[in-house]
Amino acid sequence: MPRPTTETLTGAQIVVRLLERQGVRTLSGIPGGAILPIYDALSQSSLIHHVLARHEQGAGFIAQGMARASGEVAVCMASSGPGATNLLTAIADAKLDSIPMLAITGQVPTPMIGTDAFQEVDTYGLSIPITKHNFLVGSAQELLDIIPRAFRLAASGRPGPVLVDIPKDVQNQAVEISEWPAPGVADPVLAAPAELIEHAAAMINAAARPILYLGGGVVHSGASELAVALAEKASLPTVMTLMALGAMPVDHSLSLGMLGMHGARCTNFALDECDLLIALGARFDDRATGKVAAFCPQAKIIHIDIDCSELDKIKTAHVGICGDVAAVLRQLAPQVGAQLRAPWLSRVAVLKAEHPLRLPGVDDARTPYGLIRAVADGLDEFGDQAIVATDVGQHQMWVAQAYPLRRPRQWLTSGGLGTMGFGLPAAIGASLAQPERTVVCFSGDGSILMNVQEFATAAEEDVNVKVVLMNNASLGLVFQQQTMFYGERIFASKFKGVPDFVKVAEGFGWRTLDLDLTDDPRAALRRALALRGPMLIHASIDMREQVLPMVAPGASNKDMIGG
């Protein structure tokens, strides 16, 4: 029998088919009236596994977890009105951290748009400033263009979230399809102008005290190995932003770890002395730079970024190259001479010896740093097979400082938006994307409650997620800031009622371990981490523990407090 040349499909069926053709095999969401046609079509798909989140923000962060762990565009879905508004935080978070994500929302039928219909909100208007691009679909036919385009846009250049809002009548509209569009893929990257590359290479070759500054763009462009190779060839001490952690193994001899607000003293001091800053896929965020005028005051700047609008946005570059970091590094590296740079490396070694990152209590698993190291030790020999997710707060910064991150895409954290509630659903998403890995989510007793409902999703999917709950009975980072900068006027940051998290987790069907009740926390951790499936590991932390050093917001990175 010859293959039929045309089929009649509804908009909803077209969406599902296009997702299948894109290679989507897992997506997350919550159904509702305005997206039911798509859910009905989804129910007939044998290829796509739908993960039912328990809150749309959870669905958004599950998609983010998949995207961050894999680098591929991930999809989430929500209905109109409250479904769409619940997604917004996860979309905004993806925008600030440049995460490729496609959000599909149902919308009230076209004739009812603008009438304050039941569950109508202006999803298109609301999502303009927090998406890379967005669409309100006008007909089922348009989907054939819009869906592949949405994937292409999310993945191309600087990745980001794209939203497609689909009115219910468009989902139900039947059209004849004779030909399918090619799946949307990232646009090819262009070569950078040769003279800029030459200029940059000459500056690196001539510099006496250069520093390589890696941002999240290095991870997004898959340029970690190239960046490490450049650092090794030219003897470049290397700092990383929060988003770039893992791009260079933290125990690499050239690594100075994380810079900025909670960076080690030696790291910020080295930046203060450098004469050339080579920024790769980094955007000079204020948490990284501190007071901009005092950041790398002696340095010339080479800035390489795929997003041209990042060049000269915060700091004017002496050479600004708009291009994909990996592509630019491939052009640049052959022109950069091998150097030993003994004087500068020995100066950096002195700074490291005199002002190291201090991790008090690192040998005691009942302190923040000790617990983090004990988890890493308990996971595998090097602790780098696992994926590490965090929520937002002190625990996030402690993990950023102390966990031996050694691999790009090992580290999932909400950097730009700093969203409490990110950790658990992102960890679930990462586990769905890479089920062979253990995913550890470090969280706080404040953050975990922000998406606590996703305990149910994790149990249902039986994901291999371990939540390490660092319970200080407070909004710790707020408590710390009030202690340090607001005359110890502690207000609205200490919890008077703290839930029994172990019981909460058990109620969701999770296994649990309360480290407070164990005599040998290291051994207990090892046993717990070796079990497959969701597990809550609860540990009490002293409320007065602080993340140090700390640069006060707005102060110069040289003026670190503590540590």
Place this chain on the structure above:
Amino acid sequence: MNAINKPEKQALARTVLELDVNNHAGVMSHVVGLFSRRAYNVEGILCMPVGDGVSSRIWLMVGEDIRLDQMVKQVEKLEDVLAVRRHGAEHQVFERLEEFFR
């Protein structure tokens, strides 16, 4: 708004931006939103379809403050913006319109 109005008032020079854009319902919002969320005042706006109506041209008159270069880069990044051209304040497009504002 106050903090932002200051540089706005100090800015004497004006710039006229000419944008080629795809012609559909959301484009104006995308463009204008970039300015409004930075509290960057747009003094004048004109928009008309060109040719067969697949694309439109938007004319913007804005103050020439230090953020203008960044604004232009952000506008260029919009998916529906096909091209951006910068003109001086003396460009005729708004001058000739002035008689409608008397």
